[in-house]
Amino acid sequence: MQVTNAIQEVNRHTIAVLVDNESGVLARVIGLFSGRGYNIESLTVAEVDAGEKLSRITIVTSGTAMIIEQIKNQLRRLVPVHKVHDLTIEGPHVSRELALVKVVGTGDKRVESLRIADIFRARAIDSTNESFVFEVVGATDKVDAFIKLMEPLGLTDVSRTGVVAIARGPNPI
């Protein structure tokens, strides 16, 4: 059997999963990934419909086309899972991540961190004489870039939400 490179190519996919908000559902999803050896690059979850008790999980994962198809089908097999949508292949989507970034320093470095924060439209949401906590929102690579630039300026702590994503246009998943 000849295997072409296209089939073996590993790509990153953002998958939206609508689940019943019941105890153990997150453990089922995470257990599925660890039990079958799939990657989780990021995972976010929160209730999105209190009336119907539905939560939305956004998973960023990577794999070959065959593995990604497996991941989606395995997710669909879980009884509390209602919808599985691969935002990466189903059309354009927007994705955002929020990070809280703590930078400690004084003098020029402190000024420079503020200037860069301004360029990235990051907000200082906490401040002392020797530190800032910045809130930065954007696509993953923008957040990555911001954190990288803060490294030499006294970066001491980072907390990231992981990716949330939604399809462009009027249609829900």
Add this chain to the structure above:
Amino acid sequence: MVHHDTLTGAEILLKALVDQGVEVIFGYPGGAVLPIYDELFKQNRLRHVLVRHEQAAVHAAEGYARSTGKVGCVLVTSGPGATNAVTGLADALCDSVPLVCLTGQVPTHLIGNDAFQEADITGITRPCTKHNYLVKDVNDLAKTVHEAFHVARSGRPGPVLVDLPKDVVQAKGEYQPPSKVKSKYKPQVKGDLKAIEKAVEMIAHAKRPIFYVGGGVVNSGPAACQLMTQFVRMTGYPCTLTLMGLGAIPGSDPLFLGMLGMHGTVEANMAMHDCDLMINIGARFDDRVTGKLDGFSPKSKKIHVDIDPSSINKNVAVDLPIVGDCAHVLEDMIKVWKAKQCRVDEKALKAWWAKIDQWRATNCLSFENSNKIIKPQYAVQRLYELTRHRNPYFCTEVGQHQMWAAQHLKFDLPHHWLTSGGLGTMGYGLPSAMGVQMAHPEALVINIAGEASIQMNIQEMATLVQHRLPVKIVILNNQYLGMVRQWQELIHGGRYSESHMIHHPDFVKLADAFGAVGLRAEKPGEVDEAIKEMIAVDRPVILELRTDASENVFPMIMPGMAHNEMVLGPEDKGRDKPGSEQDGMVLV
């Protein structure tokens, strides 16, 4: 004021089980389930089989479920009772057996407190059940039990666990009948008609076709098996069955090529390798079937019908997937075939059968018989010949005896063959035979066992005697963990590391100690008499046959080899060829 009857949780539970059609529960009592057992005591709609180990309760329920098509029901206590059931649940998940396992749990206020006999059983069983529930409110109990049965039997069947804290079954609440419960779980059963039309077209135009049929057809039910047989006969195409699929079409049908895979027949494996169209109905391209993936049926287009979308393109990329229940899809396929007045390519088919007949002529299941020592294949053949008039149910344990049974027994009816395929659980056979006999009291139920496997759940002999279940156990005693010994001989340089059990119990005396009947045959000449004596007795019997310790199961696809690289027997030089070492592509 509207008056609602309030019942205790235990009463609600039993009412729900009755409404779900449960007749038999396989279980074992303990502290956390005492209120449920107290309710069981007060009624006589539900029968209870008291096993001797909780693993056996689950296998018995599997035997019951697989021989009847109903959902099997298990009741065990919290902690060790529940953890003992785990192997059975994993087995049922691998082989898609519908079960509901009810486990006791410590009272809700003690959960998470490391209480006596507490185990996080919903956590432990999450990866080895189809789904599981922890019931925290007595008013959710009926709804949860109904949904558990619905999930267990719908789509690809599987085991569902319901964890019942003691205070919940003691509390009072309201009962809801099944008709009031709407489940959101609705798997797709109808196949896409466009895909089915395409499939029929491919089937009609094939030159070297083969049906590769698995347990999905058996699970789908007797109608699916009839339709499968009908479609195979309409086309006149060859058909091979997986270990789990045996009985899906009659074993005596000339279109049946025998089982395929690691210990499959030459004609089945070669036809799979050389076919131009593979029609997979309800099988899952298991690694024991495919052998080395990059050498698997390289020249064929592949159609795959499966109710579980995750089975499609998991191991083998297919050209035409159809998601749906086998019975529905087969029914549609036959309709389309008739409507389009499809004709097979007679000339190509004749040439294909001529080739298959050449492979058949190798007579790959033949063996050198002996008049001094009992050959295990001979024992299985005699067992088949002397019992076939009674349409027996055959269960097996796991190992060489299981493969010889699969090779040499023929099943003309589905649901008469029960074996642990996916998980390969030694100790499955005896308790599953128990479950079969509970469901079919008049039937002849035979468990073919090895002397090692049988000792994994031998305690269930007491259950057989207590419940007067006249199961027949035939032990092919070769003194070894036979399949382990075979691999050590063929692959590990004959170093028989821990595969020789030097001491075994005297099985005749053991049967006697349990209150069953013990028989033994040591020479080929004694086999027939012993079998006849065994089936004449209306009590549980252990028949020990002392078999040739050096016999191996052939043909065999060695680890890392493809279908066309079978080793045919001890003289075959092919066994010295090295297998592929490509990671993840080989049999282990």
